[in-house]
Amino acid sequence: MGDFEGVLRRGEGVPADAVYLPVEDGTFTWGRLPCQANAPVLTVEPGATVVVDTLSHEGLLPDQGSDPLAFFAAHGVAADAVLEEASEVASSGARHADEDGPHVVTGPIAVRGARPGDLLVVDIVDLTPRVPYGVISNRHGRGALPGEMPAGPDNVSVFSRIGRDAQGAWRGWLPARDGGPDAVGFPLAPFLGIMGVATATQGRAHSVPPGPHGGNIDVKELVAGTRLYLPVQVPDALFYAGDPHFAQGDGEVALTALEASLRATVRLEIVPEREALRAFGEIAGPLGETADHLIPTGMDADLDEAMRACVRQAVAILSARYGMDAHLAYAYLSAATDFRISQVVDLVQGVHAMIRTSDFEAVPE
Incomplete structure (x- = not known):
């Protein structure tokens, strides 16, 4: 600031x-x-x-x-x-x-x-x-x-x-x-x-x-x-x-x-389309990035559907960026990723995930 x-x-x-x-x-x-x-x-x-x-x-x-x-x-x-x-x-x-x-x-x-x-x-x-x-x-x-x-x-x-x-x-x-x-x-x-x-x-x-x-x-x-x-x-x-x-x-x-x-x-x-697909797969909506996290989003008038959309987006990003099988990405998200409610007040409600990028740099030799 x-x-x-x-x-x-x-x-x-x-x-x-x-x-x-x-x-x-x-x-x-x-x-x-x-x-x-x-x-x-x-x-x-x-x-x-x-x-x-x-x-x-x-x-x-x-x-x-x-x-x-x-x-x-x-x-x-x-x-x-x-x-x-x-x-x-x-x-x-x-x-x-x-x-x-x-x-x-x-x-x-x-x-x-x-x-x-x-x-x-x-x-x-x-x-x-x-x-x-x-x-x-x-x-x-x-x-x-x-x-x-x-x-x-x-x-x-x-x-x-x-x-x-x-x-x-x-x-x-x-x-x-x-x-x-x-x-x-x-x-x-x-x-x-x-x-x-x-x-x-x-x-x-x-x-x-x-x-x-x-x-x-x-x-x-x-x-x-x-x-x-x-x-x-x-x-x-x-x-x-x-x-x-x-x-x-x-x-x-x-x-x-x-x-x-x-x-x-x-x-x-x-980011040109071909490069974007290699890095993130098919992105359906906004994607945030910090020094420590990737932040996929999910949005829907129904908060449950917004959550599902965010999980699907997170699985797709892990598959594209890190080559993870979908079922293993799903397991990782359940064990290690926080899904946060962005807002519940804007007609279309939002969920975003906090995927810790350091988890993919910590694999032992």
């Missing part, structure tokens, strides 16, 4: 030689994802590094008043600590409140030469908070406890300030009771909930459900220093990013986690 002390405004702190994509008129969609009919807002060569500003939707939505300055002022945030583009997007009319999702999505970025069948590689170089606060919301009856939470008729948006603990580490802070002092602090681990490629459709997909294109996958392990592989759906891939988080627990049970704006630095590369 890059260092931050206050507000990282549009254009501030961007290296002079950087390829930079801010959130401004013409560079974002709100509530919908790019598709093959959309023109790119930026075109880069494979291997390019791009600085991408992302904007949280929290504080912008109708149930929060559609006025970020007023919403955050009610929580003690000064006007000059609210990002300028928050008010611009909130008043843009770019979202249909009853039909579109909530997410502000930056892009799309064309990666020249990417073709369907290839993999787009997204190396997440850096993620830096742009504001020292965030919001956790429970709304729409789509948390893990619909009908129980929220307990009353209104949606709930919980404000969280960001500050250092006694050891100097950044944490999110919450009170134990409304209006009370901060009572619990939890570590930050910023990531982008939405990373994806354009869908091979003429219409833009809703921003909430994830799918083979990526989108709202909410895999919290994809922090700075990790990598995401996305199966390319359309020529030039058309990459986009959004739904920035400061922290999230597995499951994201209340509907959102700690949502707040980030500046992302990403490197975009292409």
Whole structure:
């Protein structure tokens, strides 16, 4: 996580030689994802590094008043600590409140030469908070406890300030009771909930459900220093990013986690189809990679089916990458791999597996 002390405004702190994509008129969609009919807002060569500003939707939505300055002022945030583009997007009319999702999505970025069948590689170089606060919301009856939470008729948006603990580490802070002092602090681990490629459709997909294109996958392990592989759906891939988080627990049970704006630095590369098949087999959806783990994903409206899809993907990857027979890969996954619930709140639910790559380097002579 890059260092931050206050507000990282549009254009501030961007290296002079950087390829930079801010959130401004013409560079974002709100509530919908790019598709093959959309023109790119930026075109880069494979291997390019791009600085991408992302904007949280929290504080912008109708149930929060559609006025970020007023919403955050009610929580003690000064006007000059609210990002300028928050008010611009909130008043843009770019979202249909009853039909579109909530997410502000930056892009799309064309990666020249990417073709369907290839993999787009997204190396997440850096993620830096742009504001020292965030919001956790429970709304729409789509948390893990619909009908129980929220307990009353209104949606709930919980404000969280960001500050250092006694050891100097950044944490999110919450009170134990409304209006009370901060009572619990939890570590930050910023990531982008939405990373994806354009869908091979003429219409833009809703921003909430994830799918083979990526989108709202909410895999919290994809922090700075990790990598995401996305199966390319359309020529030039058309990459986009959004739904920035400061922290999230597995499951994201209340509907959102700690949502707040980030500046992302990403490197975009292409793995040609033939090489991708040798390395991973047939990839049906997003695949994460850290220094220690491969992270296949499974998604479905039914959580049981999402789990099955993730297991199938994990077996296929072990077969392609390490030459394992399917029944032996299945046995290994049962003995040694954690399957985690990515989220249970995005209409299409997600499971991801944590395959420890060091297990395949530990064979004795």
